[in-house]
Every structure is written in structure tokens, then in C-alpha cells.
Amino acid sequence: MFKIxxxxxxxxxxxxxxxxxxxxxxxxxxxxLGESWGMLVPDHATEAAGKVAPDVMSLGVGEDRYPGAGQVASMIAQVVESTxxxxxxxxxxxxxVMGRLAQHLSVPLAQDxxxxxVVSGEIxxxxxxxxGKVVVRVKLSGRPMMASFRPRSFTPIASSGGFVKAVTCTVNRVTPKTSVHLQAKAVSERPDVTEASIVxxxxxxxxxxENWHILEDLLDALGPDAALACSRPVSDDNWRPHSEHVGQTGRAIAPDLYIAVGISGATQHVAGIARSKCILAINKDPDAPIFKVADYGIVGDLFEVVPALAAAIRDTS
Ligand SMILES: Cc1cc2nc3c(=O)[nH]c(=O)nc-3n(C[C@H](O)[C@H](O)[C@H](O)COP(=O)(O)OP(=O)(O)OC[C@H]3O[C@@H](n4cnc5c(N)ncnc54)[C@H](O)[C@@H]3O)c2cc1C
Structure with missing residues (x-):
């Protein structure tokens, strides 16, 4: 069994x-660390895993592709003993999954x-x-050490091209304490907000x-790598789905370019977008706090600025 x-x-x-x-x-x-690494993957994605990882352990989930986090954690707990x-x-x-797995294994977890x-072999x-104002360095006691990483914290690994043979492991299924009801995800051509390079x-x-078509038009002008996001009151009021809400209580993102339109820049909002490489703010209030964290700012009425920006992008591309 590999160590990582x-x-x-x-x-x-x-x-x-x-x-x-x-x-x-x-x-x-x-x-x-000079240790081996490998991947634990549900059996339907074994081939994809074999193209990037040096070792693959395939977990038979059968027809039940979405067993729920409780089931998944209890299955993983049975195969991580020597990790x-x-x-x-x-x-x-x-x-x-990681929260439940840490509880199963009774070990600490560094989440998000x-x-x-790595200093002198210590992680x-x-x-x-x-x-985002403070970065702490967490040393974990107990084995295995468990950590989850925010999307866009690393560049995706390149495919090795070859395929590694996977080891299939059999685990016992426990009777779930909860049932999982699947909700069909809205089909979108756009990338997920945590994975998009432009938001x-x-x-x-x-x-x-009713005014979101202005942003959608800007999105179309920017191309297929752009995704939509929103502030919390917007999703609280059901103007947009919760999956688009970014910030302290929403999703944390780190795109190459973040365009904040009609957003004041409250600390709770900035908490989720501060890792963006470049921030452009559009706001009619020159004293809006968003301008303190923005790399570029346009002071003006968004209903005039955003269509003009979309037209300018189309003209230059
Ligand atoms: C515990 C807690 C957690 C929270 N978590 C989050 C979170 O995760 N994410 C989040 O976003 N918020 C969060 N909030 C809420 C946060 O404090 C703010 O209330 C919220 O971010 C404000 O949203 P907004 O900027 O869209 O709205 P507003 O603060 O109302 O700002 C609207 C902005 O639009 C500008 N504007 C208005 N009309 C125009 C126009 N025509 N043209 C250009 N500009 C215009 C205004 O000048 C203003 O700056 C949280 C709050 C709490 C207490």
C-alpha cells in the first residue's frame, strides 16, 4: 500500500x-518525503485514474455511483490502515467525506x-x-494525517499517457443512517465557479x-472559460442559485480574473475571492470597499459600463 x-x-x-x-x-x-503515492477511485473512473497516478486502488461501488458521504467514508476507512x-x-x-472519515479514524483533519x-521531513x-488575513501552519498528530485542499491551490497534474493497472479492493458496506436523494444538476456549458479562470x-x-442577462452577455464575450458568481444576499433572495454564492459562507475561489459588478466588497465577500490573481471592480460608489482590494476599478453605473465592456471585448477579439 502506498503512503500518500x-x-x-x-x-x-x-x-x-x-x-x-x-x-x-x-x-x-x-x-x-521520498514516499509513494496513489489514488483511491470508484471503479467506474479507474481508467482515468491510471493515466495520472503511479498506483491505483479501485473501489467497487457497482451500480450505486452516489452512495453518500457516510457510506463512502466508512468504505474508505477500511482501506487506509497503512497510509x-x-x-x-x-x-x-x-x-x-473527509470530515466523516476523520471521525471514523479518530484523527485530526486540516480542512480547506x-x-x-515540508521542513526536515515534517509537513x-x-x-x-x-x-485570508492570516495563514496558519498546521502540524497534525496521529496517523493518517488528513487534509483537504481548496480548488485552484495547485495546477492540475499532467497525464502520463500510459495506464497503470489498478488493484481492486473489496470492502463491506454498512447500512446507511441517512438516505441520499439526487437532484439533477442544471446542465451548463460553463465551468464550475471554483474551476473557472475568469469569474x-x-x-x-x-x-x-431580470438584469442578469447583462452579466451573461459579458460572460459570452469573455469566452468559454468564464463562469458566473454572486454575493450572498443575491442567493439568499433566490436571484441566483446558492452554488454561485462566493465568500466566507459561500465558495472560495481563486480565478485569474474576478470581475465584481455592483458588489460593495464586505469582508465576508472578500474572504472568498481574495486569492484571485486580478480583481476588477465596477461600482458607482467611489468609496465602496471593493476598490481597496481591486487591482483595477471602474467608477460608474454598471448598466452602462458592463454592456460597453462586453462590446469592447468583442471588438478586440
Ligand atoms: C456571518 C456572515 C457571513 C457572510 N458571508 C457572506 C459571503 O460568504 N458572501 C457574501 O457576498 N456576503 C456575505 N455576507 C454578507 C456581507 O456582509 C454583505 O452584506 C454582502 O456581501 C453584500 O452584498 P452586495 O455587495 O451584493 O450588496 P450591497 O452591500 O448592498 O452592495 C451593493 C453595491 O452595489 C453598488 N451599486 C448599486 N447600484 C449600482 C449601479 N447601478 N452601478 C454600479 N454599482 C451599483 C453599490 O454602490 C454597492 O456598493 C455575510 C454576512 C455575515 C454576517
């Missing part, structure tokens, strides 16, 4: 981009990490606190859901 284990999250037969990022973290950890480090992406599913450092996991985000300044 990545728990895969899948999208159909493929691995998610955030899982490929965690594989990169595993590869770096492996070369720093030193267990890592997974800090997506909603990842946080759910943004990186790690310290980095976690952002107080909206256009709308706040209360848009006045209502």
Missing part, C-alpha cells in the same frame, strides 16, 4: 479538475488548506484564517434577477 493517498472525486468516468490538482500536491509531497497521508479536494463533497511546506499544512460576479447593485 488521494481520494478521487469523479465526473462520470473522469476525474474532476480539483482532483487532478490534489494529485499534483501528492506528487510534490511524494518527492519531498500516512490522506488528501482530497475541499469541494462540498470532499469536505463532507491552500498549500503545505505543515497551510490554512487561511480571518478571511464574473453580481451583487445587489444589479437590482433583480
Amino acid at each position: 493517498l488521494v481520494i478521487a472525486e469523479t465526473a462520470g468516468e473522469d476525474l474532476t479538475t480539483s482532483t487532478l490538482e490534489v494529485c499534483e500536491a501528492a506528487a510534490v509531497l511524494s518527492s519531498s 500516512d497521508i490522506v488528501i482530497m479536494a475541499a469541494t462540498s463533497t470532499g469536505k463532507d 488548506c491552500t498549500g503545505f511546506e 505543515k499544512f497551510k490554512r487561511a484564517l480571518y478571511g 464574473v460576479s453580481g451583487g445587489r447593485g444589479l437590482r433583480g434577477p
Whole structure:
């Protein structure tokens, strides 16, 4: 059994981009510590796993592809005995599974990490606190060490091209204490907000859901790598789905470009977007706090500025 284990999250037969990022973290950890790494993957994604990981353990989930976090954690707990480090992406599913797995194994967990450092063979996991103002380095006692990593904290690992043979492991299924009801995810051509390189985000300044076509038009001008996000009051008022809400209580993102439209820039909002490489703010109030964290700012009425920006992007592309 390998010492560093990545728990895969899948999208159909493929691995998610955030899982490929965690594989990169595993590869770096492996070369720093001189330990082997591999991946635990549900059997339907074994082939995809074999193209990126040096070792693959395939877990037979059969027809039940979405057994629920409780079931998944209890199955994983049966195969991690000789593992030193267990890592997974800090997506909603990842946080759910890792929390339950840590409880099964009675070990501490560093959730939602943004990186790690290895000094003299000792690992310290980095976690952002107080909206990213403080970074703490967490040393974990107990084995295995468990950590989840925020999406876009690492570049996705490249495919090796070859296919590694997987070892199939058999585990006992426990009777679940909860039942899982699947809700069909809205089909979108757009990337997930945590994985997009450009994010256009709308706040209360848009006045209502009927005005979101302005942002969608900007999104179309920016191309297929752009995704939509929103501030919390916007999702609280059901103008947009909760999955688009970014911030302290929403999703934490780190795109190359974040465009905040009609968003004041409250600390709770900034907590989830501060890792963006470049922030452009559009707001009619020159004193809006968002301008303090923005790299570029446009002071003006969004209903004039955003269509003009979309037209300018189309003119230059
Ligand atoms: C515990 C807690 C957790 C929270 N978590 C989150 C979180 O995760 N994410 C989050 O976003 N918030 C969160 N909040 C809420 C946060 O404090 C703010 O209330 C919220 O972010 C404000 O949203 P907003 O910027 O869309 O709205 P507002 O603060 O109302 O700002 C609207 C902005 O639009 C501008 N504007 C208005 N009209 C126009 C126009 N025509 N053109 C250009 N600009 C215009 C205004 O100048 C203003 O700056 C949390 C709050 C608490 C207490």
C-alpha cells in the first residue's frame, strides 16, 4: 500500500479538475518525503485514474455511483490502515467525506488548506484564517494525517499517457443512517465557479434577477472559460442559485480574473475571492470597499459600463 493517498472525486468516468490538482500536491509531497503515492477511485473512473497516478486502488461501488458521504467514508476507512497521508479536494463533497472519515479514524483533519511546506521531513499544512488575513501552519498528530485542499491551490497534474493497472479492493458496506436523494444538476456549458479562470460576479447593485442577462452577455464575450458568481444576499433572495454564492459562507475561489459588478466588497465577500490573481471592480460608489482590494476599478453605473465592456471585448477579439 502506498503512503500518500488521494481520494478521487469523479465526473462520470473522469476525474474532476480539483482532483487532478490534489494529485499534483501528492506528487510534490511524494518527492519531498521520498514516499509513494496513489489514488483511491470508484471503479467506474479507474481508467482515468491510471493515466495520472503511479498506483491505483479501485473501489467497487457497482451500480450505486452516489452512495453518500457516510457510506463512502466508512468504505474508505477500511482501506487506509497503512497510509500516512490522506488528501482530497475541499469541494462540498470532499469536505463532507473527509470530515466523516476523520471521525471514523479518530484523527485530526486540516480542512480547506491552500498549500503545505515540508521542513526536515515534517509537513505543515497551510490554512487561511480571518478571511485570508492570516495563514496558519498546521502540524497534525496521529496517523493518517488528513487534509483537504481548496480548488485552484495547485495546477492540475499532467497525464502520463500510459495506464497503470489498478488493484481492486473489496470492502463491506454498512447500512446507511441517512438516505441520499439526487437532484439533477442544471446542465451548463460553463465551468464550475471554483474551476473557472475568469469569474464574473453580481451583487445587489444589479437590482433583480431580470438584469442578469447583462452579466451573461459579458460572460459570452469573455469566452468559454468564464463562469458566473454572486454575493450572498443575491442567493439568499433566490436571484441566483446558492452554488454561485462566493465568500466566507459561500465558495472560495481563486480565478485569474474576478470581475465584481455592483458588489460593495464586505469582508465576508472578500474572504472568498481574495486569492484571485486580478480583481476588477465596477461600482458607482467611489468609496465602496471593493476598490481597496481591486487591482483595477471602474467608477460608474454598471448598466452602462458592463454592456460597453462586453462590446469592447468583442471588438478586440
Ligand atoms: C456571518 C456572515 C457571513 C457572510 N458571508 C457572506 C459571503 O460568504 N458572501 C457574501 O457576498 N456576503 C456575505 N455576507 C454578507 C456581507 O456582509 C454583505 O452584506 C454582502 O456581501 C453584500 O452584498 P452586495 O455587495 O451584493 O450588496 P450591497 O452591500 O448592498 O452592495 C451593493 C453595491 O452595489 C453598488 N451599486 C448599486 N447600484 C449600482 C449601479 N447601478 N452601478 C454600479 N454599482 C451599483 C453599490 O454602490 C454597492 O456598493 C455575510 C454576512 C455575515 C454576517
